[in-house]
Every structure is written in structure tokens, then in C-alpha cells.
Amino acid sequence: xxxxxxxxxxxxxxxxxxxxxxxxxxxxxxxxxxxxxxxxxxxxxxxxxxxxxxxxxxxxxxxxxxxxxxxxxxxxxxxxxxxxxxxxxxxxxxxxxxxxxxxxxxxxxxxxxxxxxxxxxxxxxxxxxxxxxxxxxxxxxxxxxxxxxxxxxxxxxxxxxxxxxxxxxxxxxxxxxxxxxxxxxxxxxxxxxxxxxxxxxxxxxxxxxxxxxxxxxxxxxxxxxxxxxxxxxxxxxxxxxxxxxxxxxxxxxxxxxxxxxxxxxxxxxxxxxxxxxxxxxxxxxxxxxxxxxxxxxxxxxxxxxxxxxxxxxxxxxxxxxxxxxxxxxxxxxxx
Amino acid sequence: xxxxxxxxxxxxxxxxxxxxxxxxxxxxxxxxxxxxxxxxxxxxxxxxxxxxxxxxxxxxxxxxxxxxxxxxxxxxxxxxxxxxxxxxxxxxxxxxxxxxxxxxxxxxxxxxxxxxxxxxxxxxxxxxxxxxxxxxxxxxxxxxxxxxxxxxxxxxxxxxxxxxxxxxxxxxxxxxxxxxxxxxxxxxxxxxxxxxxxxxxxxxxxxxxxxxxxxxxxxxxxxxxxxxxxxxxxxxxxxx
Ligand SMILES: Nc1ncnc2c1ncn2[C@@H]1O[C@H](COP(=O)(O)OP(=O)(O)OP(=O)(O)O)[C@@H](O)[C@H]1O
Ligand SMILES: [Mg+2]
Numbered sequence: 001x002x003x004x005x006x007x008x009x010x011x012x013x014x015x016x017x018x019x020x021x022x023x024x025x026x027x028x029x030x031x032x033x034x035x036x037x038x039x040x041x042x043x044x045x046x047x048x049x050x051x052x053x054x055x056x057x058x059x060x061x062x063x064x065x066x067x068x069x070x071x072x073x074x075x076x077x078x079x080x081x082x083x084x085x086x087x088x089x090x091x092x093x094x095x096x097x098x099x100x101x102x103x104x105x106x107x108x109x110x111x112x113x114x115x116x117x118x119x120x121x122x123x124x125x126x127x128x129x130x131x132x133x134x135x136x137x138x139x140x141x142x143x144x145x146x147x148x149x150x151x152x153x154x155x156x157x158x159x160x161x162x163x164x165x166x167x168x169x170x171x172x173x174x175x176x177x178x179x180x181x182x183x184x185x186x187x188x189x190x191x192x193x194x195x196x197x198x199x200x201x202x203x204x205x206x207x208x209x210x211x212x213x214x215x216x217x218x219x220x221x222x223x224x225x226x227x228x229x230x231x232x233x234x235x236x237x238x239x240x241x242x243x244x245x246x247x248x249x250x251x252x253x254x255x256x257x258x259x260x261x262x263x264x265x266x267x268x269x270x271x272x273x274x275x276x277x278x279x280x281x282x283x284x285x286x287x288x289x290x291x292x293x294x295x296x297x298x299x300x301x302x303x304x305x306x307x308x309x310x311x312x313x314x315x316x317x318x319x320x321x322x323x324x325x326x327x328x329x330x331x332x333x334x335x
Numbered sequence: 336x337x338x339x340x341x342x343x344x345x346x347x348x349x350x351x352x353x354x355x356x357x358x359x360x361x362x363x364x365x366x367x368x369x370x371x372x373x374x375x376x377x378x379x380x381x382x383x384x385x386x387x388x389x390x391x392x393x394x395x396x397x398x399x400x401x402x403x404x405x406x407x408x409x410x411x412x413x414x415x416x417x418x419x420x421x422x423x424x425x426x427x428x429x430x431x432x433x434x435x436x437x438x439x440x441x442x443x444x445x446x447x448x449x450x451x452x453x454x455x456x457x458x459x460x461x462x463x464x465x466x467x468x469x470x471x472x473x474x475x476x477x478x479x480x481x482x483x484x485x486x487x488x489x490x491x492x493x494x495x496x497x498x499x500x501x502x503x504x505x506x507x508x509x510x511x512x513x514x515x516x517x518x519x520x521x522x523x524x525x526x527x528x529x530x531x532x533x534x535x536x537x538x539x540x541x542x543x544x545x546x547x548x549x550x551x552x553x554x555x556x557x558x559x560x561x562x563x564x565x566x567x568x569x570x571x572x573x574x575x
Contacts, residue, residue, distance in 0.1 A: 189440045192429075196437045199426035205408040206386065206418060207490050208441040 011187040018179050018265050026172045029165045038164045044276035045171035046232045051257050051268035052178040053225025056185055058254075059262030061218040062198030063113070066121050067128030068253045071223045073245025074101045075230020077135065080148040080240055090154040093231050101227030102220045109216040128247045135242035147241030150234045171232060175269070178225060183265050185221070194218055255293055259300050261307020270309050337400060339364045339494055339525050340385070340416075345394035346549075347377075347384050354380040356549040357394065362494065367516065367526040369540035369557065371533070373569060377549040378529045379421050382496050386418050387411040398494070413443045417492030419483040421499050421529075427472030431463060431482060434471050438489035445491045457485045461515060477508040484515070488524075495519060497528040501535055513538050533561065545569065 028041070050072050058064050065071075075097035082088035082096055112123035135142045142148065154161040154170070161170050185191045193214055196204040201211050234240050252275065260271020279289035304311035338361035347355040354377045362368050370378050383389040385396050387408040395404045403411055412418075426434050435454035445451060458464040461481040466474065471482060480500060487495060497516070501509045509532075516539060519526050530536055536543060536557065543560040545553040547569045553560045560566055 189436075192433060192437050192440065195429055196426050199428050200424055202388070202408075203420070203424050203426065203486070204437075206388075206412055206420070207438045207486060208409050208412040208443065209437075210407075210409045 011183070014187075014265060015180065015183045018183070018269065019176070021266070021269065022172060022176050022179065026169060029168060035164055038168050040276055040280060042164070042168050042171050042236055043233075044272045045168075045175045046229050046236065047253065047256060047276065048175050048268050048272035049171075049178045049232065050226045050229035050253060051260070051272050052175075052182040053222035053229075054253060054257045055262045055268050056182055056194070056225075057218050057222040058257055059264075059267070060186060060191055060194040060198060061215060063215060063218065064121055064254060065124040065219065065222065065250075066254055067108070067124035067126070067131075067247070067250050068222070068226060069245045069247075069249035070124075070128040070131040071101045071105055071226035072230040072233065072249075072253075073131060073135070073240075073242075074104045074223075075227030076234040076240045076245070077142065077148065077230075078227070079231040079234040080150045081141075083150055083152045084148065089152055090231065090235055094228055097231045098224045098227040101223040101230065103223075105219045105223030105226075106216060109219040113215040113219065114212045125247060125250070128245070128250045132242045132246040135245075143241070145242060147239060147244075149239050151238065152235070154235050167236060171236075174228065174232060178228075179265060179269065181225075182268070186265065252293075255297050257307075259296055259308055261304070261309040261311075263306055264309050264313065266309045267307050271307065274308070338362055339399060340527075341397040341400075342381075342385065343395055343397075345381070345384060345396065346392045347380050347389060348392045353549050355384065355391075355394075358546070358549070358551050360544055360551060360554070362525060362527050365520045365523075365525055366542060367520060367528065367540050369536040369543040370527060370529045370546065371531070371536060371543060372546035376546040378546055379498055380549075381546070382418060382498055382529070385411075386416060386496065412490055413441075415443060415445075415491070415493040416496065417487035417490045417494070418496035419480075419487050419498060419500060421502070423476065423480045423483050423503070425471035425474070425479055425482045425486065427470070429471060430467070431469050431471050431474070432458065432467040434482060435485050435489050438486045442489060442491040451491050452488075454489060457489055460488070461485045462511065477504045480504060481508075481512070484512075492524060494525045494527070497526065499530050500528065501530055501532060509535065537561075 029038075050068060054065065054068055078097040078100040079090070079093040082093050088096065108123060108127045112120045136145050138144060154167070156170070159166070161167055193209055196207070196209060197211050197214055205211050256271035256275045257268060258271070259274060260269065261267030275293065278284070278292065279286075282292070284292060300307060306314070340362040342358060342360040345355055345358045346353070358377075358381060370381065372378050380389065384391045387406050387410065390405050395402060397403070398414055398416060401414070403414055426437065429437075432454055435457055439454050442451065452460065455464065455467070458467055461484055463478060463481055463485065466478060471479070474482060480503065484497070484500065500516070501512055504512060513535065516526060516528065528536075528539060540557055542555065543553070543557045544551055545560060545566050552569065553563050553566050
């Protein structure tokens with residue numbers, strides 16, 4: 001009895017560090033940061049929301065999407081078009097855009113995930129390119145290459161949230177919800193099902209798991225996160241255009257989740273923040289930062305298969321456990 | 336009583352290779368049936384086609400009179416056919432108990448009066464409860480096979496197909512396995528087992544079916560089949 005209760009509390013303990021970090025992040029405005037800092041942080045937070053969805057897809061299910069920015073784009077354009085043509089505001093746009101991105105994920109996922117294999121990476125990449133082309137040639141409806149303006153303000157309980165500090169706090173709240181949602185998925189039987197698929201599809205199917213349907217489902221779930229991230233982005237920037245959602249931003253998202261580590265709850269947060277602030281901290285121009293990211297990605301793939309956070313956790317465990325390193329490595333190599 | 340599984344005219348071609356050439360086979364409710372045959376005779380293919388891992392080129396499979404020919408593997412598993420693979424496998428990166436939990440969570444509803452054993456009880460049954468907290472990937476080979484058995488049992492099968500469950504096990508582990516498998520019919524689980532070890536098969540099965548080049552060449556009581564000249568011929572006195 002006592003044991004089972006302790007087992008029930010264990011997952012909660014894994015959520016705690018993230019909640020503490022997010023609480024600290026929410027306190028940043030107390031130190032009157034610059035507007036530039038707040039803007040960067042808001043962009044990072046909006047990415048982190050999509051990354052939490054990507055971590056369900058990649059970290060739990062083992063599927064990599066190379067067109068994830070396109071799903072963010074669906075959410076952003078849905079928000080912009082809903083505001084322009086139907087007078088639908090931010091709060092209603094959230095569920096609508098989440099559904100729109102989820103539906104697109106299903107449309108892309110059904111043909112490419114049912115068959116299995118490596119089609120999915122290519123299909124999602126193609127989807128990203130295709131969406132950019134469609135948006136660019138969409139005439140007045142999508143605003144063509146110039147894109148669309150979103151001039152509506154976000155209001156919450158009568159307060160205008162457009163002010164940078166307020167928007168920042170709102171994004172931190174959304175990031176918290178995304179983190180908790182992804183944590184809840186990881187620790188549910190649904191999360192276990194996804195991990196089973198990641199580990200061994202053939203065995204999973206032999207145990208009655210409908211592998212194809214669950215892979216599509218995981219992509220749809222990640223689409224919900226992406227759609228919400230898109231709405232926040234559209235309302236934050238006030239202007240969206242096709243190039244923001246093409247293949248390069250998609251590769252960046254994949255990179256962020258890999259650098260941070262997709263399997264642990266801290267990973268998306270770390271990846272999103274690191275990639276947003278690294279060029280700023282190191283004072284890199286865009287070309288230099290791309291080179292640095294490329295090098296980081298190769299280093300992470302070769303040295304830290306669980307991402308930066310996974311590597312740190314492993315190093316800490318190594319420090320505090322008595323097992324000699326070689327024995328641990330041997331055990332891990334067999335996995 | 337009608338058989339639990341009725342296979343008729345089952346065939347499977349891989350390109351030009353005929354792995355199964357029209358096999359008829361029935362499995363009776365509550366028995367432990369053995370399937371033997373030389374390497375490459377089509378034993379694993381027979382299981383693969385029954386479980387939906389491969390689509391058959393022809394023939395039908397009836398499970399309790401229901402046609403399950405060509406259904407997807409997950410659908411067949413959920414009708415109540417459990418199986419283990421010739422290559423022992425588990426979800427290597429996940430915990431041993433978590434492995435069995437996953438299988439239990441996807442088990443079909445059996446609606447029986449007796450509740451099915453919990454994941455922990457299944458680990459007890461196969462003797463792995465001491466390793467419940469370990470990652471499946473670090474298990475020694477024999478334990479991995481037993482975990483595979485626990486996974487298949489967790490799906491609440493009424494028919495269990497075991498493909499060389501004792502391959503790679505030491506004598507002690509093999510004896511333990513025989514003890515476990517023998518208990519299964521008492522729990523309402525019919526068993527069909529493939530193995531090359533004739534001593535093991537004699538211990539487990541009262542009936543044997545023999546495959547050779549994708550065809551069934553013998554089927555009957557174990558002692559009679561093992562004395563059949565056709566069967567002795569196939570093995571050329573080598574393995575018997
Ligand atoms: N996926 C496949 N693709 C092509 N050929 C296959 C495939 N699976 C099996 N075969 C062929 O079908 C024939 C039967 O193989 P199968 O694995 O069923 O034999 P088996 O009786 O299980 O042998 P063993 O005792 O060695 O396990 C062999 O000739 C094999 O090469
Ligand atoms: Mg075989």
C-alpha cells in the first residue's frame with residue numbers, strides 16, 4: 001500500500017523541477033528585462049510549446065517530423081483568417097487552430113504513417129515545402145508572399161495582454177500547460193503505448209496495439225500543440241508570412257528538440273531556450289549561428305543520444321551512484 | 336468439439352520460394368501440439384501467416400470458426416491468439432514490469448469469472464519478479480525469453496503459439512519452462528509449440544505435426560510420429 005502510493009508520487013517528482021524552473025522564468029519581469037530580451041523569450045516560449053508536442057512524437061513514439069513548422073503555420077494562418085473573415089478572437093482561435101493543425105496532421109499522417117518505414121520524414125518535409133508554395137500562391141486569401149496581418153489584441157478578463165510583459169507571462173502560462181500535458185501523456189498508459197511502438201513495432205502489434213493508428217494519433221496530438229503555438233505566434237508578431245513556416249524553421253524545431261533531449265520533460269524547455277538565446281549570448285550573426293547549430297546537432301547526436309538534458313542527468317547519476325562507469329556503459333550499450 | 340484453430344490449404348510464397356505449400360492443420364481445444372521439421376521447412380512461416388505477420392498466398396485460418404485469414408497482427412492478437420517470436424524480444428529500453436503492463440493494458444476483455452493475473456503476478460509466474468525494476472534490455476537471454484512468454488500471456492490468449500521457446504536456454508531454464516507451459520491448458524490456454532529439441536517435445540506434446548519443404552508429412556500421437564519412416568527419413572537419423 002505504502003509502496004504503491006510512493007510509486008504514484010514518483011511521476012509527480014519528475015514534474016517538479018520543470019515547475020520550479022517555470023516559476024523562476026515567470027519571475028524574470030521583476031528584474032525589469034529589456035524589451036529585446038522579452039521578445040526573444042516570448043519567441044522561445046512559443047517554440048517550446050510546439051516542442052512539447054514534438055517530444056511526444058519524437059521522444060515517446062520515435063517518429064521525427066521535418067515539417068513541424070508547417071503545422072505551426074496552419075495554426076497561425078487559421079488564427080489570422082478567422083480574425084479577418086469571421087471576427088473570431090484569440091481565445092476562440094485557440095481551439096479552432098488546434099483542430100485545424102490536428103486535421104492537417106491526420107491528412108499528412110494517414111498515407112505516410114500507415115505504411116511505416118522512413119517515408120514520414122520525407123512526407124513531412126514535402127508537406128512543409130508544399131504549404132509554403134500554397135500560401136505564397138494563395139492570392140488575397142493568404143496574402144501571398146507578404147502574408148497576413150493580425151491586428152486584434154488579446155484580452156484576458158478585460159485586460160489588454162499586448163503589453164510585452166503581460167504577453168510574456170501569458171506565454172509562460174501556456175508553456176506550463178504544454179509541459180504538464182506532455183508530462184501527463186508520458187506517465188499515462190497512452191504514453192506507455194507510444195513508447196512500446198518506439199521500442200519495437202513488431203512486438204507492439206503482436207500484443208494487440210494498432211501501431212499505424214497510434215502513430216497517426218501521436219502526430220495529431222503533436223499537431224494540437226503546434227496549432228496553439230501558431231496562434232500565439234500570429235498574435236505576438238502581428239504579421240505572418242509563408243517563409244516562417246517552410247523547411248528551415250522545421251529543421252530548427254527538430255534541432256531544438258534533439259539538442260534539448262526529447263524524452264525528458266526538461267528537454268524541450270532547454271532546447272527552445274538554448275537555440276533562441278545562444279546567438280544572442282555569443283553575439284553570432286545568422287550565418288555563424290547556423291554553423292554553430294549544425295555543429296551542436298552533430299555533437300549531440302554523436303555524444304548525447306538523449307540530448308543535453310539527458311546527458312546532464314546521466315552525468316549526475318554517474319556522480320552519485322557507486323557503479324563504475326564502464327559497467328553502466330556496457331548496460332546502456334545493450335539497450 | 337470443434338477445433339480451436341482450423342488451418343486449411345494454407346500456402347505462402349516468398350518470390351520464387353514456396354515456404355508453405357497448402358498445409359492443413361487443426362489444433363484441438365486444451366491440447367499442447369508440437370510442430371517440428373528441419374530448418375527452413377516453414378514452421379515459423381506457418382505461425383507468421385496465422386498471426387498476420389505475413390499475408391498468406393492462399394488458404395484459410397479459422398479461429399473458433401471465425402475466419403481470421405489475412406487480418407492485421409494487432410487484430411489477430413485481440414481475437415485471443417498470443418505468440419512469442421523465434422528471436423526473443425521485449426521493449427528493450429523500458430522496464431521489465433512496464434513491458435508487461437503495456438501488454439496487459441491492450442489485452443482484450445475476456446469477461447471470464449476469474450480476473451486475469453496482474454502484470455506483477457505474471458512476472459511471478461515466469462519467475463522474473465526479482466527483475467521487475469530492471470530495463471528489459473539488460474536481461475540475460477533466458478530471462479528475455481521468459482519475459483516474452485509473460486508478454487504473450489498478458490494479452491489473455493486462449494491460444495498461445497510458441498516459436499522455439501527453449502532455444503538458447505540452459506537445462507535448468509528449460510525444465511522451468513516445461514513446468515510453466517504444462518500448466519497453461521489448466522488455465523484455459525491451448526498451446527502450439529515449435530522446437531527442434533525432441534526430448535522437450537516428447538515431454539510437452541501428446542501430438543506432433545511434421546513439416547518438410549512447406550508440406551505436412553506427418554500428424555499424430557508423438558510416439559507414432561517419431562517412429563514414422565517418412566519422418567525418420569527427413570531427419571536422416573541426425574537429430575532423432
Ligand atoms: N520474410 C521472408 N522473406 C523471404 N523468404 C522467407 C521469409 N521468411 C521465411 N522465408 C523462407 O521460407 C522458408 C521457410 O522458412 P521458415 O523460417 O518458416 O522455416 P523454419 O521451419 O521456421 O526454420 P527454422 O527451424 O530454421 O526456424 C525458408 O526457405 C526461408 O528462407
Ligand atoms: Mg523458425
